[in-house]
Amino acid sequence: MKLLAKRDGPLVYRQRFVTRLTHWVWVVCLFFLLLSGLQIFMARPDLYIGQQSGFEFENRVLSIGAAFNEGELGGVTTVFGKSFDTTGALGVIEDENGDFRPQTFPGWMTIPSYRDLATGRVVHFFFAWALVGTLLVWLVGSLVNRHLTREILPRGRDWAALPRDIADHARLRLHHKRTYGPLQKISYFAILVVVLPLMVATGLTMSPGMNAWAPWTLDLFGGRQTARTIHFVLMLALVVFFVVHIAMVLLAGPINEMRSMITGWMRVDGKEDAR
Template identity: 70%
Template sequence: MRLSAPRNGPLIYRQPLSTRVTHWAWAVCLFFLLLSGLQIFMARPDLYIGRQSGFEFDNSFLSIGAAYVDGSMRGITDLFGWRFDTTGWLGAIWSGDNIEAKTFPGWMTIPSYRDLATGRIVHFFFAWILVATLLVWFGASLLNRHMTRDIVPGAADLRGLGSDLADHARLRLHHRRRYGPLQKLSYFGVLFVALPLMIATGLTMSPGFNAFAPWTLDLFGGRQTARTIHFLTMLALVLFFVVHIAMVVLAGPFNELRSMISGWMRIEPEETGL
């Protein structure tokens, strides 16, 4: 088990400036997108599969709301036909000594109170910054070969995936000049699958964009299905963030943060043959 950075290894310049700037820009964007997105979701706290939704349709698999049970308000969450009491967390939220019908607690949304218009403004603002930052990263990473060298997995990475998974399971976290197979696959999934999918499904939910590119509705099976994919991809990104932070802490936060702030990282001595 190895849970800290190497002390005697050399310092190398691992992260180029473009990677560091876009990394922190994404962190800020995704924070505001998550909380403003939950504000927007409160306007219709249900997820559907299909092109349409409404009272006459029975195609929702998630619904968050409130109901009176034995004379008191309770938060109710329905998931795939199963009903859960989520009072205090989802559907019915405590506000001082009173409980009110509200999808999420105030600390989970931007703004903290119900304000769909402001939530949409914040969401769209940071969404376009995210798009611009992603384009900048693609261009810079092609020029400095960060994309092909460190992100796109090759045949050798796929062959080494099993041993890399075993090392992570034993918490043997390596500090090397290049990303390991699991890192490459994770970052590839975020940068080439999750973020583009979030952008595409977000645009598909826009009636204005539908008029420009109606084929996106067919691609994602309708606006409601696109909304569901958008929400589930957001949950996957939150899970990635939690695992990412855990790996940073376990691998030695000072060394990891230094690499994403200054670009310099201390690696294992055997990496340079020392």
């Protein structure tokens, strides 16, 4: 299978300064938000639908915990009522001495690596507000330089060309053009305009202070527990996007891709105009 990754074309200025700056700030923010968020999640490793967790009723959609089975401690992850043995990965992990102990996630997946909810919350809230500020900077900058309307906002022709672009990616025929392809546009639009704002909104909805100031947010997301579940699902979507994004960078030519996100300049296919 052959990659369509010509490197005989001209260098074009593809990534503006605001785009590059906010991209790298987001990398840092999302790293600390993910690991500190998992630290916070360990305090109650369950997800529910509704305003509150069930006591006399069952509204749980996910649970990660530990249980004894025939005298042996094991990790159990339950999704929509179906349980899975996740010993060694989730619920019960192996420590440095080779012993199994109850813990939702391994230490390398959380900040701090040990159980410390207070520190996890401090780290999470700091980088959450840094993410919000960076998102606002990107939005204003992208409206001023028209990056959002010209290169991110999908148009009719992008949707029409999407099936072919998906097929090219599936065959690893990766193109280098001056502008984003249909799949890139739709993916970036979904992350920047839908997922990240929803992450912020659902995060705020979990705050009692926010609930007192704007109680309508609870109705908007169907309750605090539903907002927490949506927040968690969006986190998983970001992780999947990150993995695919890194894979595409490696397959498309990491030196060329990294150069474009550091200096702004990218070498494109064929005879693209170097405007």
